[in-house]
Amino acid sequence: MKEIKDTLESQNPDVGFNAFSTVYRSDKQSRVKYWFYIILFALIIILFLPWTQNIRSKGYITTLKQEQRPQELNSIISGRIIKWYVKEGDYVNAGDTIAQLGEVKDAYLDPELLKRTEEQIDAKKASIEFYNTKISATDAQLGAMQQALQLKLKQLSMKVISDSMDVIAATNDMKIAEEQYRRQRIMRDSGLASMVQLEQRNQYYQSALAKKTGAEVKLMNTRIELNQVTQEYAEKMFKAQGEKASAQSDAATGAAEVAKLENQFSNYKIRNGMYFLIAPQSGQVVQANKSGINEILKEGEKIAEIVPDKIDYAVELFVRPLDLPLLSIGQEVRFLFDGYPAIVFSGWPQASYGTFSGKVVAVESSVSSNGLFRILVSENAAYKPWPKNLRMGSGAQGIALLKDVPIWYELWRNINGFPPDYYKSNNKENDKAKK
Numbered sequence: 001m002k003e004i005k006d007t008l009e010s011q012n013p014d015v016g017f018n019a020f021s022t023v024y025r026s027d028k029q030s031r032v033k034y035w036f037y038i039i040l041f042a043l044i045i046i047l048f049l050p051w052t053q054n055i056r057s058k059g060y061i062t063t064l065k066q067e068q069r070p071q072e073l074n075s076i077i078s079g080r081i082i083k084w085y086v087k088e089g090d091y092v093n094a095g096d097t098i099a100q101l102g103e104v105k106d107a108y109l110d111p112e113l114l115k116r117t118e119e120q121i122d123a124k125k126a127s128i129e130f131y132n133t134k135i136s137a138t139d140a141q142l143g144a145m146q147q148a149l150q151l152k153l154k155q156l157s158m159k160v161i162s163d164s165m166d167v168i169a170a171t172n173d174m175k176i177a178e179e180q181y182r183r184q185r186i187m188r189d190s191g192l193a194s195m196v197q198l199e200q201r202n203q204y205y206q207s208a209l210a211k212k213t214g215a216e217v218k219l220m221n222t223r224i225e226l227n228q229v230t231q232e233y234a235e236k237m238f239k240a241q242g243e244k245a246s247a248q249s250d251a252a253t254g255a256a257e258v259a260k261l262e263n264q265f266s267n268y269k270i271r272n273g274m275y276f277l278i279a280p281q282s283g284q285v286v287q288a289n290k291s292g293i294n295e296i297l298k299e300g301e302k303i304a305e306i307v308p309d310k311i312d313y314a315v316e317l318f319v320r321p322l323d324l325p326l327l328s329i330g331q332e333v334r335f336l337f338d339g340y341p342a343i344v345f346s347g348w349p350q351a352s353y354g355t356f357s358g359k360v361v362a363v364e365s366s367v368s369s370n371g372l373f374r375i376l377v378s379e380n381a382a383y384k385p386w387p388k389n390l391r392m393g394s395g396a397q398g399i400a401l402l403k404d405v406p407i408w409y410e411l412w413r414n415i416n417g418f419p420p421d422y423y424k425s426n427n428k429e430n431d432k433a434k435k
Helices: 002-011 018-023 032-047 113-190 195-273 407-416 428-434
Strands: 050-063 071-074 079-084 097-102 276-278 283-286 302-308 313-319 332-337 356-367 373-379 395-406
Touching: 032 407, 097 302, 113 195, 313 332, 313 356, 313 395, 395 407
Parallel strands: none
Antiparallel strands: 050 313, 050 395, 071 302, 079 097, 097 276, 283 302, 313 373, 332 356, 332 395, 356 373
């Protein structure tokens, strides 16, 4: 280089080549070696700096409370749309009317359905009252029969006693007459009495025997009459009891029909209140899948969707089964929300800018359909709050913070494809969640 420079200067002594001396610094001492050692020393120092191991995964914004998630507004009954009170995108309060439905089933088309059903209920109740009156009358009739039977039985019992005494008296008279006849016959055989006297005694004896037989027949007739009265009144009472049982059965049937009609009346009344679709909570009306008037809705069909306006946001992340043992309840997670710029140093979370903090509140034990395990992360109140303009379903990237290790160890781990170190956070929330 120096020879070329001298040759050029000898050919043109009046021209100075400052550019040549500036570009070709052959006469200067090089400092590359010093810079190499400085950079090498700095790299060695950097290798021993702490690095926070982490697990990165993608997820979506959701909420921990089921009632705060977007919910469908379904029609419990089938009907046709008569009127819309809101349009898609409107914000409604809980209890606001969304739409009005009309009836499509012929069983409910009668405008006086409730009144007519109530009249049927009143008629059935009146018939039950009639049956109850008949039951009461039958009870009174049975009571009267029972009293009459007791009086009749008492009367006939007294008559039986009287006839029995007549039989006893007639029997005694017969025995006396028989004994007298026997003695008179002995006396006639001995010649002490005449034939006329014997015939008189025989006549007295036959008369006493006839009276005895008549008294016995009379007693038997009285007993037969007693049995007939008992049987007659038993038949009458059984018949009355059968009529009472029939009336009771009719009353029970009427009570069942009244209960059925009252159930129908309540169902009709509740159904009338279902013609107006009411917002179950405050939020925005979206995804209205029915438009216009007179469209038919089936039972349970979705008519629109309401996104609640008051939401406690959380993030659902999906992690690999390999990383699942490294996560625990209460573990810190850093987030990058879609639409919010951030500068991230995953190994130095304190030096990152634009990230948000959260805590793991649930780790599902069953695998999802995508082959990953789902974890739920809520806002960490100890750090800056999450943005207020988050929306359900928007994306988020999570960085679960693990153990602090040197950078050289993290490089060695990644080169060899080893998983992060097993790290278990020791906090009260984890123990509480396990309990």
